[in-house]
Amino acid sequence: MRFRIYKRKVVILTLVVLICGLAFWTSGRQKKNDSGSFSKEVEAVRRSSSISSSSSINNNHIPVQVTPVVSRVPVPPPAIQANDTHQEKAREKIPKPEVDNTTLVYRGIVFQLNFDQTIRNEEKFKAVRRKDDLVVVVQVHNRPDYLKLLVDSLKKARGVESILLIFSHDFWSPEINKVVASVDFCQVLQIFFPFSIQLYPQEFPGHDPRDCPRDIPKKDALKLGCINAEYPDSFGHYREAKFSQTKHHWWWKLHFVWERVRILKDHAGLVLLIEEDHFMSPDFIHLLKLMSALKREHCADCDILSLGSYSHIGYSSKANKVEVKAWKSTEHNMGMALSRETYHKLIQCTDTFCTYDDYNWDWSLQHLTVSCLPSYWKVMVSEAPRIFHAGDCGMHHKKASCMPMSQKTKIENILQSSGNQLFPKNLLVMKRLPTNGAGGVAPHVKNGGWGDIRDHELCKSYVRLQ
Numbered sequence: 001m002r003f004r005i006y007k008r009k010v011v012i013l014t015l016v017v018l019i020c021g022l023a024f025w026t027s028g029r030q031k032k033n034d035s036g037s038f039s040k041e042v043e044a045v046r047r048s049s050s051i052s053s054s055s056s057i058n059n060n061h062i063p064v065q066v067t068p069v070v071s072r073v074p075v076p077p078p079a080i081q082a083n084d085t086h087q088e089k090a091r092e093k094i095p096k097p098e099v100d101n102t103t104l105v106y107r108g109i110v111f112q113l114n115f116d117q118t119i120r121n122e123e124k125f126k127a128v129r130r131k132d133d134l135v136v137v138v139q140v141h142n143r144p145d146y147l148k149l150l151v152d153s154l155k156k157a158r159g160v161e162s163i164l165l166i167f168s169h170d171f172w173s174p175e176i177n178k179v180v181a182s183v184d185f186c187q188v189l190q191i192f193f194p195f196s197i198q199l200y201p202q203e204f205p206g207h208d209p210r211d212c213p214r215d216i217p218k219k220d221a222l223k224l225g226c227i228n229a230e231y232p233d234s235f236g237h238y239r240e241a242k243f244s245q246t247k248h249h250w251w252w253k254l255h256f257v258w259e260r261v262r263i264l265k266d267h268a269g270l271v272l273l274i275e276e277d278h279f280m281s282p283d284f285i286h287l288l289k290l291m292s293a294l295k296r297e298h299c300a301d302c303d304i305l306s307l308g309s310y311s312h313i314g315y316s317s318k319a320n321k322v323e324v325k326a327w328k329s330t331e332h333n334m335g336m337a338l339s340r341e342t343y344h345k346l347i348q349c350t351d352t353f354c355t356y357d358d359y360n361w362d363w364s365l366q367h368l369t370v371s372c373l374p375s376y377w378k379v380m381v382s383e384a385p386r387i388f389h390a391g392d393c394g395m396h397h398k399k400a401s402c403m404p405m406s407q408k409t410k411i412e413n414i415l416q417s418s419g420n421q422l423f424p425k426n427l428l429v430m431k432r433l434p435t436n437g438a439g440g441v442a443p444h445v446k447n448g449g450w451g452d453i454r455d456h457e458l459c460k461s462y463v464r465l466q
Contacts, residue, residue, distance in 0.1 A: 099203075106172055107199050110192040117262055120181075120188040125161055129187060132269035133162045134285060137257055139249060139275045142171040145404045146277040147179050149390055155185050158423070159285040164189065166261070168253040170196040170245060189263075191256060193249045195458060197241050204454050205241060205248065212238040233451030234357045243359045243449050250361035251353060252462045258343045259463075270305070272337045277391025279411050280307075283422040284386040288337055290427045291322065291380055298429060299324055303342045303377045307335030308385025315418030318384040323431040327369060327377035328441050329362035335387035345373055347463060354459035359449030370442045378433060384421070388414075 136154075140147060154160055163186050169176065170193040180190060200206040212226035214237050221229035221238070232238050257264065257271060270292065274280070281287075284307055291305045302324060309331045325332075338346075346353075346365075349372035356364045369376045390407040415422075450456075 103199060103201065107194070110172070110194055110199065114191055114194065114256075114260075117189060117191075119164075119263060121184065122187055124184075125187050128161045129164065130162065132267060133164070134269060134288060135164045135166065135257070135264065135267065135271045137166045137168060137253065137271060137273050139253060139273070140167050140169045140171070140176060141246075141276060142173060142176065143276055143391070143402070144173070144175045144179055145402065146391055147176060149404055149408050150274070150276060150278055150280070151179060151183060153280040154183075156282050157280055157285055158282055160186050162186070163285065164263070166191060166257060168249070168257075169193065170249045171198050189261065191253070191261070193245075193252055195248060195252070197245055205244065205458060207241045214238050214240055228452050228454065231452045231454075233448035234446055235448045237448060237451075239452040239455060240449065244452075244455050247359055247361045247364065247450065248455070248459060251350075251459055254343065255347065255462045258340065258347075268340065270337045270339060271343075272307075272335065274335055274387065275391075277389065278334060279388040279390045279408070281386040281388075281415055281422065284335070286423050287382060287386050287427075290424070291337075291382070294322070294427050294429070295380060299378070299380055299432075301375075301378055302380045303327070303338070303345075304332065304379040305337040306332040306379050306381040307337070307387040308382050310334070310389060311385075315384045315414075315421035319418065319421035320424035320426065321383040321428050321430045322380050323383060324378060324380050324429060324433055325431070326433060326441055327366075327379040329360075329366040329443070332379045332381055333362040333365075334389060349373060350460055350463055355456045356446075357450045358443070358447045360447055363443050363447060364450075366441065366443045376441075380429075383430065384418070 138147075138150065154165070165183060165186050166189045167180050168191050172192070177190075180188065195205045197206040202209060204211075208227065210227045212221045212224070212228050212232075216224070216226075216238065218229065218232050218236065221232070226238075228238060254273075258267075270288065272288065287307065288305060295302050295305065304327055306327075346368070349368045352368055352372040353364050356367045358364050358367070388411045390404060390411060391402075
């Protein structure tokens, strides 16, 4: 009797063990399948990242570490609820576009590069570059032919081995990266505007399909329900991303260089701001040193040093002369060199700069000089220019074709004919504003293109981004 009971218990126990084992095996198999599916998705992202990375390496000769999953997610543009009612209608009419994987990979690359801040040629020129030596920042869009001319002119500048050359990009391009990779004459850092049209092609700050058409009247925009219907500019036009981007990039770059580039944390020297279509004279570094010394001795209240204006004045009897003037955006927006003190005054005017309805960064600065800054800007400017505007096409030019080589020839002819006038031993101040001068110059007109509240808030957010 006892044996039968024992035998029955053994059979029951065996069945229980078998059932548990079968359940455990089934569950494990399902987890394995799920894990395999997840691994395939991760591998797909890695493959796309690897392709992008290897392409960059092949084209640029720069090893770029691409990290699809970074420790901190790239910060999206601030969400601005411009018009809730109309926004809901717009959502019903036009579905929000999806972001493709390539765009996400590019955002990851840009975030990683801005975080890593790798200095190329650092060891090569470590002994040459001293603390507080000149920093040159180039704002780059997508004109590699002009960028080549600029790089060529920088290479010929005496003393260039002592500078830190920063390229600030709003467009990822293997061709442009290749030009930057060719720089072997100084230390180089590349930074990337993280809210470019290229990184947000179908959503703000790029062009969202739900945005209002540029020329639609406001009453029709409200009926249509486009998301920025409430915010046309001063002339009744709605934003165009291609025009808004340059002002965004300029303000972000200014803040990022002074506040976020780690190697410049305690930089007490000058930062020179130039653009991809500029061309530098061989003595521009030499001249800036002379101007800095002259500023300390005779113009302590000069806010900006400018390498020249747009007029190509002959060098004869002008090469060693400077003037002290009230800063004007139409004359002194090329080759602006500023100190940390001037930067701090500027950044205090963030709200004014970011809400002024003009898509031009220089006209917005002009407005600051009479509306927000403690006093109007004084600029010390070279009478004979050491910087030239080579760009004969671009955002403000309507030419059908660009001729960079033709521009290069013109500029080189000017420099060659004035070769014996370069590298002056000292400088003379020819004109100086009186102590109680006429004051700053207000913009004669507001150009618009900057009425959208989303642009205002994104622009103001740069000082808060880490």
